[in-house]
Amino acid sequence: MADRHRTRLTTALAGAALLLAGCAGGPADGDVVTLDYWCWSQAQGAKVAAFNAAHPDIQVRHTDAGGGTDTATKLLTASRAGNAPDIACVEYQTVPAMVVSDVLADIAPYTEAVTDEFSPEIWQMTRFEGEVYGIPQDIGPMVLLYNRARFEELDIQVPATWEEFAEVAAQVRERDPNTHLATFAPTEFGNFAGLAQQAGAAWWSVADREWTVGIDDEPTMRVAEYWQDLIDQDLVRSEPLLTPEWNNRVNRGEVLTWPSALWAPGVIYGIAEGQAGDWAIAPLPHWEGDGPEVALQGGTALTVTKNSDHPEEAAEFAMWMNTAPEAVDLQIADGQYPASLSGQETAAASPAPPLTGEQEDYWEVAAYAADHTVPSIAWGPNVSTAADAYNDAVSAAVRGGRPLAEALRETHRTVLDDMTRVGFDVTD
Numbered sequence: 001m002a003d004r005h006r007t008r009l010t011t012a013l014a015g016a017a018l019l020l021a022g023c024a025g026g027p028a029d030g031d032v033v034t035l036d037y038w039c040w041s042q043a044q045g046a047k048v049a050a051f052n053a054a055h056p057d058i059q060v061r062h063t064d065a066g067g068g069t070d071t072a073t074k075l076l077t078a079s080r081a082g083n084a085p086d087i088a089c090v091e092y093q094t095v096p097a098m099v100v101s102d103v104l105a106d107i108a109p110y111t112e113a114v115t116d117e118f119s120p121e122i123w124q125m126t127r128f129e130g131e132v133y134g135i136p137q138d139i140g141p142m143v144l145l146y147n148r149a150r151f152e153e154l155d156i157q158v159p160a161t162w163e164e165f166a167e168v169a170a171q172v173r174e175r176d177p178n179t180h181l182a183t184f185a186p187t188e189f190g191n192f193a194g195l196a197q198q199a200g201a202a203w204w205s206v207a208d209r210e211w212t213v214g215i216d217d218e219p220t221m222r223v224a225e226y227w228q229d230l231i232d233q234d235l236v237r238s239e240p241l242l243t244p245e246w247n248n249r250v251n252r253g254e255v256l257t258w259p260s261a262l263w264a265p266g267v268i269y270g271i272a273e274g275q276a277g278d279w280a281i282a283p284l285p286h287w288e289g290d291g292p293e294v295a296l297q298g299g300t301a302l303t304v305t306k307n308s309d310h311p312e313e314a315a316e317f318a319m320w321m322n323t324a325p326e327a328v329d330l331q332i333a334d335g336q337y338p339a340s341l342s343g344q345e346t347a348a349a350s351p352a353p354p355l356t357g358e359q360e361d362y363w364e365v366a367a368y369a370a371d372h373t374v375p376s377i378a379w380g381p382n383v384s385t386a387a388d389a390y391n392d393a394v395s396a397a398v399r400g401g402r403p404l405a406e407a408l409r410e411t412h413r414t415v416l417d418d419m420t421r422v423g424f425d426v427t428d
Contacts, residue, residue, distance in 0.1 A: 033058045033313045038065040038075065039089035039302070043334035047327045051320055058313050060087075068094065068300070072384065079103040079307060086308035087318055089300045090134060092125040093190070093379040098303065099133055100381040105304045108132040110315035117323050117340045121375050126301045134301030135318040136339035138331065140261030141369035142194050142284045142294040145268065147256045148359075149278040150179075162226060162285045169235035172256060179254045180237040184227050186394040187240055189387040190297050191260060196220045197295035197374055199287060204380030210425045211380065215412035224404040231398075238398050247271040259284060261297040262366055266335030269355040277358040281365050292372045299339065337366060344370065382418050389414035 037048065037060050048062040065071045068091040078084040079101070090098055098104050111132050118136050126134035146158060154175045159165040169181040185191065193203065199219040205212045214220070230236040237255075239246060249255050251272045258264050262281075269276065284294045302318035304311050321327050328343040332350050344367065352362035359365075380386070393407035393414075419426045 032056070033310050035060045035087060035308075035310060035314055035317060036085035037062050037087045037317070038071055038085045039087075039300075040064050040067050040071065041334060041336070043330045043336070046330050047321055050326050050330070051317060051324075054324075055317075055320075058317060060317055069384065069387075072098070075103060075305070076101055079305060082307055084305040084307040086305060086310060086314040088303055088305060089137065090303045092136075092296070092299050092301060093193075093383045095126055095133055095301060095303070096379050097381045097383055103303075103305055104133045105306045105308065105311050106131045106133065107135075107304050107311060107315040107318075110312050111135065111319065114319050114323055114340075117342060119341060121373055122339050124376065125296075125299070126303075134303040135315075135322045137300045137302055137322050138263075138336040139339045139370065139373075140263050140296055140298035140337065141366075141373050142198070142259065142261055142297050143264075143281040143365065143369050144284050145258045145260055145264045145279060145281050145356075147253060147275070147278055148280040149275075150253045150256050154179075158282045159285050160283070161288045163288050165285045166226075166230060166235065169230060170233075173235060176254075178252075179256060180235070182230075182236045182257045182259065183241060183246065183255055184231055184236050184238045184398075185241045186238060186398045187391040189390045192223070192390070192394075194261075194295035194297040195259070196223045197377055198284065198293065199223050199290075202378065203386070204378045206378065210427060211419060212427050213380070213412060213416045213419065215386065215415055216409045220408055221405050224408050228404045231404075242267070242271065251275070262337040262369065263298065263335055265353040265355040269335075269353065272355075276354045277356075279355045280359040281356060281362060283365065283368060292368075293374045294369055294372060295374050295377060337370070380415070380419070381424065382415060382422070385418045386411060386415045 035058065039062065044062055044064070048060050052059050065074050071089060072094045075084055075088050084103065108131050114135065122136050122139060126132060126136060144158070151158065154172060156168050156171050159168045172179055172181045196219055199222055201214065201217055201219040203213065203215045227236070231238050246255070250268065251274070258268065265279065265281070268279065283292055286292055302321055304314040304318065308314050323340050323342065325346070328338055328340065328346050331338055331343065332347050335353055338344055338347060348363045348367060351357065352359050356362050389411045393410040394404060397404055397407035416426060416428060
């Protein structure tokens with residue numbers, strides 16, 4: 001990773017880190033420690049089984065509590081009741097809220113062995129000034145997933161900039177009126193946040209426990225106006241992703257790209273298996289004059305809760321799950337891009353995902369994206385409120401023909417009001 005990314009973390013953890021105390025405790029000699037673990041994704045069951053086989057003195061019970069949002073909601077409720085699991089997957093953008101809510105334990109005393117397993121910009125998602133609130137599991141640097149077979153058929157070039165993306169979108173509509181280059185999905189909060197962050201947006205920042213909210217900042221408005229123009233010209237189709245209708249359009253070759261994260265090929269393969277080998281990834285388009293930096297869209301950490309009676313064993317499990325070679329192999333097979341440096345090296349020597357199986361430089365493009373992630377992205381303590389507000393406001397704007405910029409300003413006001421009501425020191 002480039003040295004310029006080795007900056008100090010300035011995130012929501014700053015305001016909350018001082019509030020958390022360390023955890024202590026462990027099993028009596030000779031006892032078998034049983035841990036409860038909440039996490040989603042298909043590979044989790046096999047990874048837990050492998051851990052249990054290798055650690056007869058620590059046995060883990062796995063529960064799929066739902067996706068990131070569902071798990072976060074249930075985890076907060078369980079923590080307040082004093083019966084949260086020992087370990088839980090938490091999406092990076094949700095970590096600050098969990099810290100502020102006093103859910104997560106500082107596991108720094110147990111993690112020295114894996115300090116060098118993760119780059120500074122990945123550690124910054126879960127670590128602050130020596131306190132560690134999770135072991136990074138996977139990352140989702142953004143790329144452009146595109147239907148290479150259809151690109152060749154229509155004789156169009158992969159856009160390197162967002163300006164070129166708009167030009168190619170117009171070419172697609174001219175050459176095949178049934179097809180659109182991309183979809184603008186009104187309820188994809190994380191995707192839009194990543195695009196805005198790439199443009200320089202800072203939706204939250206904190207200094208001396210004073211928060212600044214910037215969901216209506218200039219870079220965000222620039223991105224909103226860009227996509228608004230594409231929608232107005234019918235150069236992209238505005239609709240939700242992964243509906244039966246959208247899936248059918250993908251299978252008919254009528255949706256040609258998905259500006260998304262490295263986990264996207266697995267998603268498209270799941271709905272369009274017959275297109276295996278037809279797709280490829282390219283660097284995400286950038287703004288003309290800007291560098292190749294991209295944001296992370298998604299990714300999770302394994303966190304230890306303050307309800308755990310066995311934080312040391314829970315931390316041992318979290319570290320093994322995200323660094324052990326057998327765990328990494330299962331992770332890659334599931335379509336995840338490992339957060340660990342050793343896992344990324346393993347991925348580079350692995351076959352490309354089936355959807356992009358004909359792309360010889362798949363992992364080179366993936367590594368390039370991972371090497372150029374935007375440093376020091378800050379997430380606030382009420383991300384779930386922001387996501388709900390964004391999804392509602394943008395969906396209503398699209399249905400009513402109102403500007404996306406207006407929906408972003410409405411989201412900004414909702415987030416600002418919510419933080420003020422809760423009692424945070426906030427500036428606009």
